[in-house]
Amino acid sequence: MVHTSLDVVDEKISAMGKALVDQRELYLGLLYPTEDYKVYGYVTNSKVKFVMVVDSSNTALRDNEIRSMFRKLHNSYTDVMCNPFYNPGDRIQSRAFDSMVTSMMIQVC
Amino acid sequence: MADAALFEFLHTEMVAELWAHHSDPGPGGQKMSLSVLEGMGFRVGQALGERLPQETLAFREELDVLKFLCKDLWVAVFQKQMDSLRTNHQGTYVLQDNSFPLLIRMASGLQYLEEAPKFLAFTCGLLRGTLSTLGIKSLVTASVASLPTCKFQVVIQKT
Numbered sequence: 290m291v292h293t294s295l296d297v298v299d300e301k302i303s304a305m306g307k308a309l310v311d312q313r314e315l316y317l318g319l320l321y322p323t324e325d326y327k328v329y330g331y332v333t334n335s336k337v338k339f340v341m342v343v344d345s346s347n348t349a350l351r352d353n354e355i356r357s358m359f360r361k362l363h364n365s366y367t368d369v370m371c372n373p374f375y376n377p378g379d380r381i382q383s384r385a386f387d388s389m390v391t392s393m394m395i396q397v398c
Numbered sequence: 399m400a401d402a403a404l405f406e407f408l409h410t411e412m413v414a415e416l417w418a419h420h421s422d423p424g425p426g427g428q429k430m431s432l433s434v435l436e437g438m439g440f441r442v443g444q445a446l447g448e449r450l451p452q453e454t455l456a457f458r459e460e461l462d463v464l465k466f467l468c469k470d471l472w473v474a475v476f477q478k479q480m481d482s483l484r485t486n487h488q489g490t491y492v493l494q495d496n497s498f499p500l501l502i503r504m505a506s507g508l509q510y511l512e513e514a515p516k517f518l519a520f521t522c523g524l525l526r527g528t529l530s531t532l533g534i535k536s537l538v539t540a541s542v543a544s545l546p547t548c549k550f551q552v553v554i555q556k557t
Contacts, residue, residue, distance in 0.1 A: 334451040335531045363452065370448040370531075377444055377531070 331359040337366065343397075358393055365389045402477050402499065409500060412438070413516050432515065436523035443527020450474055451532070460554065463532050464491050471528055476500075489554035493525075494547065501546040514542040518550075525550060 331339040339362050341355070369375055369383045381387075416431040450470055457463050468480035472495075482494040500517050504510050518540035526538045535555040542548045 332456070333448075334454065334456055335448055336533045367448045367452060371445040373441070 329355050329359070331363070333363060333366075339363070339366075354397075358397075361389065361393060405475070406500060406503070409517070409520060412520070417516065432519045435516070435519035436526075439520040439523025439525075440527035440530070441523075443524040443529070444531045445527075446471065446474070446524070447528035447531025450528075457532065460534065461485070463529065463534060464493075464552070466532075467525060467528060468493060471525075475524070489556065491552040491554075493550040493552065495550075496547045498546050498548045501542070501548060505545050507544055510545065511542060514545060514548070515540065518542070518548060522550065525552060 327343045329341045329343070331341075333339075339359060341358065365386050366381075369381055369386050370377065372383065375381070375383070412435065416434060451457075451466065454466070454470070457466065464483060464485070468483050472478060472480045476499045478497075478499070480493050481496045483491060484494075485491045500521065501514060504513075504517075522538040522540050526536055529536045529538075529552070537553045537555060538550060539553075540548055540550050
């Protein structure tokens with residue numbers, strides 16, 4: 290499911306092209322009518338894509354909450370990049386990053 | 399400005415340190431040290447390429463990325479903008495700095511011309527690293543005709 294959403298993200302990026310570009314792309318993609326999941330995408334200038342899958346039964350999540358979650362994710366990812374022991378392209382093994390993500394998920398559920 | 403001086407001193411020490419422990423003073427050893435410096439700049443550039451554009455809007459094309467390098471990156475690292483950016487519109491860009499901060503303390507003119515490349519290697523790597531995070535593979539070389547003016551040539555590698 291995540292792979293399909295990645296394809297949609299790529300579509301959106303290439304469509305954005307010449308038009309007014311907002312770096313933050315927030316979209317609602319109901320990929321399969323049977324499964325009720327909402328998928329949000331966010332692309333950074335370094336072409337890193339964040340995909341968030343949310344259970345539709347959680348209707349309390351608002352637009353700006355999703356945006357702030359993505360912003361936090363972006364900040365933590367930047368911190369991981371700046372870690373001299375981290376080689377870009379590797380799997381992220383930073384405990385700080387993991388704990389930030391976990392605390393964000395707990396907040397929402 | 400205190401911050402600028404800190405980086406300049408650190409950079410000068412880095413170069414001095416690499417050259418002090420030269421086991422092979424010939425051209426082979428020189429190349430080794432230059433590529434170590436360039437590699438350091440590359441890793442720093444990669445991290446900066448992630449952090450600096452965080453609040454900016456997405457880059458629409460290559461030229462935007464180069465302009466970002468000349469303005470935002472240069473201001474962040476050297477507290478000044480690049481003086482000129484030229485391109486042949488076929489993947490080659492020449493960035494010129496008329497008073498490069500890492501060279502300006504040394505001399506004005508042709509003195510120390512042979513020493514200049516050592517002090518440019520790190521910055522070449524910096525440019526290459528930032529470009530690589532932003533999705534552009536490139537080759538960066540620097541040339542000095544007379545201090546403290548220097549030119550950085552960026553050639554985009556099309557894969």
